[in-house]
Amino acid sequence: MAIISIRDLVVEYGGRRVLDRLSLDIEPGETMVLLGGSGAGKSTLMRQIIGLERPTSGSVLVKGVDITRCSPAELKQIRRSMGVAFQDGALFNSLSVEDNVALPLREHTSLAPSIIDLDVWIKLAAVGLAEFGKLLPQELSGGMKKRAAVARALALDPEILVFDEPSSGLDPIVAAELDELILFLKHTFQQTVIVVTHELPSAFRIADRIAMLYKGSFLAVGTKEQIRASQNPHVRQFLDRVPDNTATTRMVEAYFEKYVQSPAPALRRWRRWELVEACFEKYVQSREVKR
Amino acid sequence: MASFTEKVGKSTLAHLDYVGALSIQTWATVRTLGAALPTGNRYRWKASIVQMLRVGVEAIPMVGLMAVCCGFILALQGASELRRVGAMSLTIDLVAIGFTRELGPLLTAVAVSGRSGSAFSAEIGTMMVTEEVNALRVMAFDPVEFVLAPKLVAALITVPCLTVLCNVCGIFAGGVFMFFSTHLGPGTYLHGVMTSIHLRDVISGVIKSVAFAIIIVMVGCLEGFRTHGGPEAVGRSATAGVVSSTFLVIVADAVFTAIFYFTGAH
Numbered sequence: 001m002a003i004i005s006i007r008d009l010v011v012e013y014g015g016r017r018v019l020d021r022l023s024l025d026i027e028p029g030e031t032m033v034l035l036g037g038s039g040a041g042k043s044t045l046m047r048q049i050i051g052l053e054r055p056t057s058g059s060v061l062v063k064g065v066d067i068t069r070c071s072p073a074e075l076k077q078i079r080r081s082m083g084v085a086f087q088d089g090a091l092f093n094s095l096s097v098e099d100n101v102a103l104p105l106r107e108h109t110s111l112a113p114s115i116i117d118l119d120v121w122i123k124l125a126a127v128g129l130a131e132f133g134k135l136l137p138q139e140l141s142g143g144m145k146k147r148a149a150v151a152r153a154l155a156l157d158p159e160i161l162v163f164d165e166p167s168s169g170l171d172p173i174v175a176a177e178l179d180e181l182i183l184f185l186k187h188t189f190q191q192t193v194i195v196v197t198h199e200l201p202s203a204f205r206i207a208d209r210i211a212m213l214y215k216g217s218f219l220a221v222g223t224k225e226q227i228r229a230s231q232n233p234h235v236r237q238f239l240d241r242v243p244d245n246t247a248t249t250r251m252v253e254a255y256f257e258k259y260v261q262s263p264a265p266a267l268r269r270w271r272r273w274e275l276v277e278a279c280f281e282k283y284v285q286s287r288e289v290k291r
Numbered sequence: 292m293a294s295f296t297e298k299v300g301k302s303t304l305a306h307l308d309y310v311g312a313l314s315i316q317t318w319a320t321v322r323t324l325g326a327a328l329p330t331g332n333r334y335r336w337k338a339s340i341v342q343m344l345r346v347g348v349e350a351i352p353m354v355g356l357m358a359v360c361c362g363f364i365l366a367l368q369g370a371s372e373l374r375r376v377g378a379m380s381l382t383i384d385l386v387a388i389g390f391t392r393e394l395g396p397l398l399t400a401v402a403v404s405g406r407s408g409s410a411f412s413a414e415i416g417t418m419m420v421t422e423e424v425n426a427l428r429v430m431a432f433d434p435v436e437f438v439l440a441p442k443l444v445a446a447l448i449t450v451p452c453l454t455v456l457c458n459v460c461g462i463f464a465g466g467v468f469m470f471f472s473t474h475l476g477p478g479t480y481l482h483g484v485m486t487s488i489h490l491r492d493v494i495s496g497v498i499k500s501v502a503f504a505i506i507i508v509m510v511g512c513l514e515g516f517r518t519h520g521g522p523e524a525v526g527r528s529a530t531a532g533v534v535s536s537t538f539l540v541i542v543a544d545a546v547f548t549a550i551f552y553f554t555g556a557h
Contacts, residue, residue, distance in 0.1 A: 079431040090426035
């Protein structure tokens with residue numbers, strides 16, 4: 001039985017449909033990557049899965065409980081089995097890294113302080129930060145912050161681990177380290193992992209299955225191989241990194257020409273207008289040279 | 292014309308939305324307030340103590356100095372007018388009653404809203420922007436209980452205390468002025484003060500200060516929770532926190548004074 005199942009999920013913001021009748025099953029123990037470009041709705045979908053927002057219609061079942069309709073107490077219970085590592089860490093700045101990881105343990109369990117210390121050390125060691133527990137979040141680098149956030153997400157030994165853009169803002173080496181960390185955690189703790197990302201190498205490295213989002217609906221859901229072999233034009237565009245029409249050089253040129261050849265009277269009076277014209281002439285020359 | 296009515300409607304809705312959010316937040320805080328007391332969750336109580344130090348203890352020098360200056364100003368301005376009608380001794384009443392009923396609570400509220408109201412907005416605003424509030428929620432913590440309740444407990448305890456301190460400092464400054472201007476002995480001054488103020492003056496001042504504390508915390512935190520966007524939004528909400536809480540404190544002061552006046556408490 002699926003650990004998370006999303007049924008006909010619709011999310012609208014002020015009449016604009018952000019997610020359009022999504023349905024998806026995530027099996028226990030698998031790594032599901034939600035892949036998509038900016039504005040595709042992948043972050044919105046993640047916020048629905050972790051119960052931060054309520055949908056316009058549809059349901060999200062986590063371990064058989066509909067988190068869009070359940071009581072606050074049930075939601076709290078479900079959240080204890082979920083760990084979320086946010087994009088920029090979202091560590092509490094006033095607490096040390098250790099205290100950040102210990103916070104859920106101290107307040108949600110009745111473990112003895114010595115056990116909590118040990119558990120915190122294990123979680124920090126698992127992400128390679130065992131020596132950095134005493135530091136404050138602002139003393140850590142970007143990659144370390146994300147790893148500390150992972151340690152905090154692991155604190156209550158959740159069944160489901162959610163990563164929001166784990167490799168954004170990191171250099172390729174650190175991003176690759178984080179991918180390996182996710183794989184390592186998955187093998188060690190046997191958790192269900194959900195990763196939201198737009199990074200292709202990272203997605204294909206860690207995923208069991210990939211769900212490709214485009215404008216609020218799934219283009220393709222399948223294994224890495226199935227996605228790679230997909231002939232859907234939008235999937236191909238994403239995988240082959242083809243720019244959209246809005247930003248092609250031809251569009252920019254057309255825009256430029258339209259304005260230089262028939263500028264509005266106000267533009268002609270603008271005292272920098274000669275500069276623009278000179279710039280355009282140079283541009284036309286360079287284009288002719290290229291040809 | 293349509294656009295004008297549209298604007299009026301929109302701003303009315305925005306204000307109603309604000310009032311609604313404020314009441315929802317207040318109710319949510321009341322429900323979780325128990326956790327921040329010594330009998331509740333000990334981590335929240337610790338946070339309450341930290342907040343008491345920040346809101347109360349650290350404000351003592353500022354509130355004290357402001358009260359001394361204002362007591363001095365009030366006595367000076369009052370004396371220069373009262374001297375002309377030969378009622379110099381009324382300056383004692385002016386300072387004593389002015390502070391216990393009005394200036395003490397108001398000055399304290401303005402000082403606390405400037406120091407702590409903006410700090411609440413900025414702190415919660417930063418937590419919103421960096422997703423810390425969301426992190427709290429997914430870790431099965433209630434942000435209102437975790438962040439707001441300790442602040443309210445702290446303000447409810449410290450603001451009345453600061454108000455009493457403010458009263459004492461203001462009246463002390465008035466006494467110093469009287470001593471140097473008319474050589475009125477401290478004993479006589481104190482006797483004058485004690486005969487002019489009644490217990491209910493002090494109580495009405497303290498009731499006001501409790502209301503002001505609630506306003507400052509609620510408005511400051513609401514502005515924080517309504518922060519959306521980037522770092523510049525935090526600055527905006529900090530400003531909005533101080534401006535709205537100071538404004539509402541003064542409006543509430545007018546309402547309370549009217550109530551006390553017409554119910555004959557004075």
